[in-house]
Amino acid sequence: MLLAVLSGFLLAIAAPWLCPLFKDRVGWFMALLPASLFLYFASMLPEVAAHGPQVVEYSWFPALGITLNFLIDGLSLMFALLISGIGTFILIYAGGYLKGHPDLARFYVLILSFMASMMGLVLSENLITLFVFWELTSITSYLLIGFNHEDPAARRSALQGLFVTVAGGLALLAGLIMLGTVAGTYSLSEILNSGEALQDHGLFTAILLCILAGCFTKSAQVPLHFWLPNAMAAPTPVSAYLHSATMVKAGVYLLARLNPAFGEAELWTLMLCLFGGLTMFTGAFMALTHTGLKKMLAYSTIMALGTLVMLIGIGTPTAMIAFACFLFGHSLYKGALFMVAGILDHETGTKDVAAMGGLRGLMPYTAIFAAIAALSLAGLPPLFGFVAKELMLEAVLEAPLLQNLLLVLAVGAGVCVMVVAAVIAIKPFYGPLKPTPKDPHEAPPSMLAGPVVLATLSLLFGLLLFIPESLLIEPVVAAVYGEPVAVSLSLWHGINLPLMLSGLVLLLGIGVFLFWSRIQPQIAILREFLGRFGPEAGYFKIMEGLTKGATWQTSVLQNGKMGNYMIVLVLTTFMLTGYTLMERQGLRLWLDLGGSQVHEWMVAVLLVMAGGVASLTSSRLGAVASMGVLGFSVALVFILFSAPDLGITQVLVETLTVILLVLVLFRLPGFVRLSSTYERVRDAVVALFAGAVVTLLVLAVIEIQYFESISAFHIENSVTLGYGRNIVNVILVDFRALDTLGEIFVLALAAIGVYSMIKFRPEAKEKS
Amino acid sequence: MKSNTLILQTAAIYITPLQLLFSVFLLLRGHDEPGGGFIAGLMASSAFVLYMFSYGVTATRNLFKIVPVDMLALGLILGMISGLPAMFLGQPFLQAQWWDIPLLGDATLKLSTPLIFDIGVYLAVIGTTLMIVVALMESETDHPSGNGD
Incomplete structure (x- = not known):
């Protein structure tokens, strides 16, 4: 199990050497790892379906209660299967897509590390381990978005993604630590059983909000969704894998994971339904406003993420079944569609759907499988996407809160998605052939493998619903809902409200699609408006403010003047120390001098005199020499009070210090008076203050004994x-x-x- | 910077090796009597510094069999290595290990990982000090006028 999680990292280390070894076939070779992981996890399915969750234990930091335990239940297994399954095709696909790219090795290092991190995230049983993997996915994602690091736009997008997700990650860390403290354990399976105790705790609202902040940023919920479309600057395999099928679902995963413990809380339901619903509609609508293939898909991913969050929020058994189906269905068709988008981009040289047309004859297979995947996206029978969408509508109809709002949003989103699906499936492939920057021809098998298999599965699972039903969906629902639920999926539910709503959506969708190219200009205006006042503008304002704040702070704290640094350091240290001393101990000015001997007095006087000379003399050498006297007198004190080791050390250190100072002295310009009288007085005051605090501290220390020595x-x-x-x-x-x-x-x-x-x-x- | 005093130069020839020898003595006895790697390192450094003052930095550089930065690295490596035997025995990192090796007669040689560790500290301290002093001295010779910047 440990090997299964970490093997990705191991292969990542070896990737730079494997790439030249296998040349063009490296993608196929790399894919062997996720493929075997897929089989490994698939072999666990029947066991988990029959016997429920299992925990595999490894010790990591036993002293801190941090374990490397892995939790294997329906939810984590479904994610592990998606990560390894889609990962297999992505690696093959990337071999074709990035063929001959000079940085191919770096790509494999990053994507394999990502895969391993993601695997660790979904399988972790410990909150801290989970968080470590969570941050690893953010970092690998950052590097992958910025893969074309010579492009400033890619770098900017990468940084934006990193800032948003890592800011959320910090909130999440705070939330997880509070959660761990309140629950008294970092173990997930124990926390899931202590839901009621958690909800009664005073910190519950804070925990909930912090964790939601982490999940919402990671899973691109409104209003922090803007980083995800920008992340499309990454190469298409990355977009398909990280920003559609896996990483962005990490937030959804954590929400689903914690649902059994948090689901009862009204705040949880409200927040998830509200933000999920709004995200669902915003994503779908924004997808409609774009013509870039990848952007459209990115926004429709936001739609899917919103839907998933909303379904968790609704929290009924139907909603959970819908959640599991939607999650599974979305990963299948969205992975396929992204790869299709990459093929089109790769073969035609443009990302704009409006610039493509009539490619059906040239790329027949791509056209067919794009159509199948798009049908699943649109939610039409008999594809798996249809089942998921029907269940989603059914779940919305029984939502405990905001039912009407959610229903309107769901139908609106459905219409938009229908149009988007139609545009993707029809525009590039039908109509007259349009000239494109490159001469298009059918994609190589390495690039077709993914779309073909994933789209076929969408169709197959739609027709043969009994396969996923008990093997996949049921364990997932059990894990998310907290207790087993009987699942029976079917394409035909009879004529009921969801079906009628679907029909309505279909009609409206066809209507809008017919006018799609005509309404583009109006939509462009709207988009410009949003660009100026939308959440992304807020992000830029914040970043600008941050830069300004940093500039100001640097000019104040780090202005390049040594004296300034010293004053800040000394004042901070001694004011805090002085305050603590007063607060805890109070003053003690009395010192018992009885029993002191003459030679001790002599050393003391020597110390004071040396200190005085050092600070008053106008000769540098004199100052260094008297500092030396000071140091040797201290050494004398150590020896008098029987600490020979300290004494010897002090003597040696002092010798070397004087030598070093003398060496440096020669490098300094002549001794001139650069500071004003005010500065000198200020420095003297600060120095005297520091000295006074230390004196008081030493006087107080004589009688304090906080801990046993x-x-x-x-x-x-x-x-x-x-x-x-x-x-x-x-x-x-x-x-x-x-x-x-x-x-x-x-x-x-x-x-x-x-x-x-x-x-x-x-x-x-x-x-x- | 190089002194041309005959007295200092003559003294340095005798004192430097003695100081080095004494530093090894301090290092080895450190576990039972005042001494130890840190003090011994400082002592050895000051031996070299004395030599440097008498004969200049180039002559001192020629004296080194290992350059200071490598000495520093070696010290760090020894410090790390001394923690490993314990790990192989399933104990926490840096747990002290002792081996008594019998010598001729009744004498035994007490070898231990703390000793290796102490040698590491010794080398690290010499490396650090000499690295800084040599750099300073050399920048001195670079700019004989001593103008700052």
């Missing part, structure tokens, strides 16, 4: 456990060796920093 442990165990009599050293190299290891790495970093500051300066570059 661990010295006793060290003294006791140094010889027995550490085999050493020098406790300081035993602590350094044995008891707290990990700290020391960290410290020597810090040393190394500091050395590299200093080295590069000295060595790599502009003038040094000119010389070489």
